[in-house]
Amino acid sequence: MTHDELQDLINPYVDRELDLVNTRKVEKHLGECQECRALETRVRTLSGALRQTAPAYRAPKRLRKNLRSALRREAKPQPTRFWIPLTVGACALLLLGIFLWQMPGAARDGLAEELVANHVRSLLAAHLVDVPSSDQHTVKPWFDGKVDFAPDVRDLAAEGFPLVGGRLDYVGNRTAVALVYDRHKHPINLFVFPAANDDSTAATTLKRRGFNLMHWSRGGLNYWAVSDLNAAELKDFAALFAR
Numbered sequence: 001m002t003h004d005e006l007q008d009l010i011n012p013y014v015d016r017e018l019d020l021v022n023t024r025k026v027e028k029h030l031g032e033c034q035e036c037r038a039l040e041t042r043v044r045t046l047s048g049a050l051r052q053t054a055p056a057y058r059a060p061k062r063l064r065k066n067l068r069s070a071l072r073r074e075a076k077p078q079p080t081r082f083w084i085p086l087t088v089g090a091c092a093l094l095l096l097g098i099f100l101w102q103m104p105g106a107a108r109d110g111l112a113e114e115l116v117a118n119h120v121r122s123l124l125a126a127h128l129v130d131v132p133s134s135d136q137h138t139v140k141p142w143f144d145g146k147v148d149f150a151p152d153v154r155d156l157a158a159e160g161f162p163l164v165g166g167r168l169d170y171v172g173n174r175t176a177v178a179l180v181y182d183r184h185k186h187p188i189n190l191f192v193f194p195a196a197n198d199d200s201t202a203a204t205t206l207k208r209r210g211f212n213l214m215h216w217s218r219g220g221l222n223y224w225a226v227s228d229l230n231a232a233e234l235k236d237f238a239a240l241f242a243r
Contacts, residue, residue, distance in 0.1 A: 007039065143177055151221070177193065
C-alpha cells in the first residue's frame with residue numbers, strides 16, 4: 001500500500017473496524033512513520049472527546065415497559081401468533097409519536113451537542129484559528145470565497161472580549177464560520193451559519209456538559225456562542241455582538 005492509502009486506514013484502525021491483515025499493515029506502518037503516528041494520536045484524541053460529548057437519549061418508561069411485556073409474551077409458547085403484528089405496529093406508532101413530539105427539541109439538543117464537540121475539538125487539536133488576527137478587517141475578508149455568506153465580524157476588545165481570529169468549521173453537514181474571542185483566557189467560539197429563514201430571534205441560553213451556549217439569529221444567519229465562561233459574561237458577549 002502507498003503512504004496515502006495507509007493514512008486512509010487510520011480512522012477505521014482506531015475504531016477497530018479493520019480485518020486482521022490490514023490491522024497488521026497499519027501497525028507496521030505506524031512503527032515506521034512519525035507523521036502517521038501523530039495523525040493516529042489526533043484521531044484518538046478527537047474520538048475520545050466526541051464519545052464524552054455525544055448525546056444520549058433514554059427511552060420513556062412507558063415504552064420500555066411495553067417492549068419488555070411484548071418480549072415476555074413472545075418468549076411464551078402460543079397456539080396462535082396473530083397478535084405479534086399488532087404489537088409491532090403499536091410499538092412503531094408509539095415510537096413515531098414520541099419522535100414527532102420530541103423532534104424540535106431533539107434537533108436543537110443535537111445541534112448544541114455537535115457545537116460543544118466542535119468547541120472541544122478546536123481546543124484539543126490546537127486548531128483554534130486558521131487566520132490569527134485581532135483585526136476584524138483582516139479576519140472578515142479571509143472568508144471571502146470560502147463560504148457562501150458574509151459573516152459579521154465585530155471588534156469587541158474595548159468591551160473586554162478581544163478578537164483572536166477565525167477558522168472554517170463544519171456544522172450540520174455544511175461549512176460554517178467560527179469566530180474566536182477571548183475573555184480572561186476563556187476562549188469563546190462563535191459559530192455562524194445560514195438560518196432556515198430571515199427571522200430574528202432573541203438570545204437564549206443553554207448548558208451542555210459543563211459548557212454554556214448562547215443562540216440567536218439575525219439577517220438570515222444563526223449565531224451560537226460556546227464557552228466554559230460563566231453564563232452571565234457569555235450573555236454579555238452575545239448582547240454586545242448582537243447590538
